[in-house]
Amino acid sequence: MSRLRFTSLRLRLVVVFALVALTAAVSASGIAYWLNREAVLTRTQDAVLRDFQQEMQNRAGALPVHPSQDQLQHTAGQMAGSSQRFSVLLVGQDPTGRTVYGNSGGLSGFALEDVPGSLRAAVDKRQPLSAANKSPYHLYWQRVTEHGTPYLVAGTRLVGGGPTGYMLKSLEPEAKDLNSLAWSLGIATGLALIGAALLAQAAATTVLKPVHRLGVAARRLGEGRLDTRLRVSGTDELADLSRTFNNAAEALEKRVADMAARDDASRRFVADMSHELRTPLTAITAVTEVLEEELDSESGGIDPMIEPAVRLVVSETRRLNDLVENLMEVTRFDAGTARLVLDDVDLADQITACIDARAWLDAVELDAERGLHARLDPRRLDVILANLIGNALKHGGSPVRVSVREADDEIVIEVRDHGPGIPEDVLPHVFDRFYKASASRPRSEGSGLGLSIALNNAHIHGGDITAANSPGGGAVFTLRLPRDASALTEQDEGAGGSTGGDGDGDGTGGRDEGTGRDKDTGRGKGTRRGKDTKGGAR
Incomplete structure (x- = not known):
């Protein structure tokens, strides 16, 4: 008490x-x-x-x-x-x-x-004498x-x-x-005061005990224990309040159960749909790669009249493939099955590899000291960096500056562009899924999931990403990650085996989920495909 x-x-x-x-x-x-x-x-x-x-x-x-x-x-x-x-x-x-x-x-x-x-x-x-005196x-x-x-x-x-x-x-x-009378009355007043205090204590206990039980039940309900109910006795106002609470808790439990069922059904639908699309997409991707090779061949095997249509099919196939990859990644986060596979990472080398793989070396300036290490998941860090840098290149333009510094036990990575910045009404929504800054342009190259996936990957490390506008112009995204994320993952063989499957997941091969990394980066396709993962938030 x-x-x-x-x-x-x-x-x-x-x-x-x-x-x-x-x-x-x-x-x-x-x-x-x-x-x-x-x-x-x-x-x-x-x-x-x-x-x-x-x-x-x-x-x-x-x-x-x-x-x-x-x-x-x-x-x-x-x-x-x-x-x-x-x-x-x-x-x-x-x-x-x-x-x-x-x-x-x-x-x-x-x-x-x-x-x-x-x-x-x-x-x-x-x-003086008178009739009255x-x-x-x-x-x-x-x-x-x-x-x-x-x-x-x-x-x-x-x-x-x-x-x-x-x-x-x-x-x-x-x-x-x-x-003596005053003392007696004073003693009687004191006894009356003590009696009133005892009576008030008894009345308060009688009145507040149900209120206390109601408060405890409300806290338990707030903690998610939706089966909490109050024992109802009597017909007074407190009993009516308890009945009202029980009715509200029952309605809330039913509503939450219905919403959870619908949410599970939605997640299962997205996951099943993504898996079902993988098989036909694999075949379509193989065909589009052949068509793309024909387009780029010197023999000119494609009729010039249908060449724009072929290029559109190739582009949209890649976009659809990236969307399916991103949806599968989102379903893993929603289902709580996403896990970390930790390794010692040299941050300068990791960022350089991410930029080089997407042919962004000429458009990105890196400010990072060699030898700065952290124990993180390399694949997920690559997903975060690819989304942040690609988003900056797409919406802010080059040059994009990436700086790395150490603050206490954290690694702080800032991605700064020189564009117009993010509108103030858009800033709170840049990490929302499928958010489009302009309702008149609902269709864009990105899926609208890239920044959301980047934020989820930061959270699973125990970190965070914030977006703001730089005083000198342009947007700046700040990534904060712990130096060592070992406390967030299990280090036994069983955990390692289960998390290893999460990286590629259902036949993704060598493609990074959420980044759309193309193996043929030498032709510049990696840059375009990296942009495909960005949401149209700006």
């Missing part, structure tokens, strides 16, 4: 579930905490204020208008002994007009400085925090004269209760 990544659907499902759960839990916990906090504080506050107001009316109201300090002190102590246990500060004026204070906690207890100034101003302010003084309260501890401070003044009373109540017990 692959590691979870942030881009994986499983992780995204878990994160989404966790975020939703976290948002819901935090929202619910926040609302619950706020409601409980207000309820606790309001309940405590109302009880304390009600008790303080009652004590002010009962005990402070019993004091004279101008009490002494001892009276204030005694009354403050009595008021602080109520059930709510708050601190009391009484402020009044004695008979001499001096301000006196009574504190329930003694000298170190609640002092006037502990009361916020805004609260004192509100307590001392006389309110029947008392000039009211009870005011405020919550404050000192040194991290919350307090409730309240104050009121007796109507009709008498001391002013202030109360201080610590809310620390309530704050502790609220902190």
Whole structure:
């Protein structure tokens, strides 16, 4: 099982579930905490204020208008002994007009400085009487925090004269209760988050397991295992997706089987047709060679009136023979029966022999160092070179320059001409079979298979051929081959025997497949016949 990544659907499902759960839990916990906090504080506050107001009316109201300090002190102590246990500060004026204070906690207890100034101003302010306001003084309260501890401070003044009373109540017990509640809600939020993550993991496993199986099946189908099917269970959307995949795989398997059958039938037809044409072509070729000798004889045995027709028959017979040879070579590549017969090759000598055999010495410039060796199939290398050089001579014109260099463990051979180059729309198709650059000229000397055969011969060596236009004008074909192709072929006697038959194949004799090499190169026919193998790609 692959590691979870942030881009994986499983992780995204878990994160989404966790975020939703976290948002819901935090929202619910926040609302619950706020409601409980207000309820606790309001309940405590109302009880304390009600008790303080009652004590002010009962005990402070019993004091004279101008009490002494001892009276204030005694009354403050009595008021602080109520059930709510708050601190009391009484402020009044004695008979001499001096301000006196009574504190329930003694000298170190609640002092006037502990009361916020805004609260004192509100307590001392006389309110105008009206139908809605029947008392000039009211009870005011405020919550404050000192040194991290919350307090409730309240104050009121007796109507009709008498001391002013202030109360201080610590809310620390309530704050502790609220902190405990916050911790509980936090723990509940964490547990909800963990539960959501586990639920998301379970849901993701339930949902993604069929998706994972579908992905594995799709990869196997892409690898060519067309019999891959999914086990379908249930009636949900994933089950419908699995059924759709199975139907698509079944249709694809049937289609591929039909196409493979048609392709095999086509290859067999081409191969059988090529073999069947070999016998009559051998006889026709023998006759045309006799006619050609009569044409070239000094006795002039052919009637001048029919001489053009005889030459046309000879030319078309050669062209048909080359086409059959090329078709047989193509069928071997398609069937996968083409094999390499390796040998140590001196590249300069091999290229020189290829050029000389086709009477191209005057039209080709060779730039190759002597002594540069490679282990390749000489016959297939000759096919490649003949097609590339012949194509350059046919479409680019002479001089054609062939250069050879060594790059790492590769041999690079460039064939460059000085023609107009290859049109940009033709470049991607120069190696296609039977491709013609001009649709108006479907018939040409070549079969349209030469460059395709050259490319296949390069591939069987583990190399490649590329086509491009030179910046200075003209086309350049670059052939890259490994220095040693031994890794691509078996070196035992059985492999050697089986590959040896591939070179001539079914009575080809001394003719090179794909090149159309003529044994009578001294009369210049080799050049023309070498061109016959080129496709009309340019």
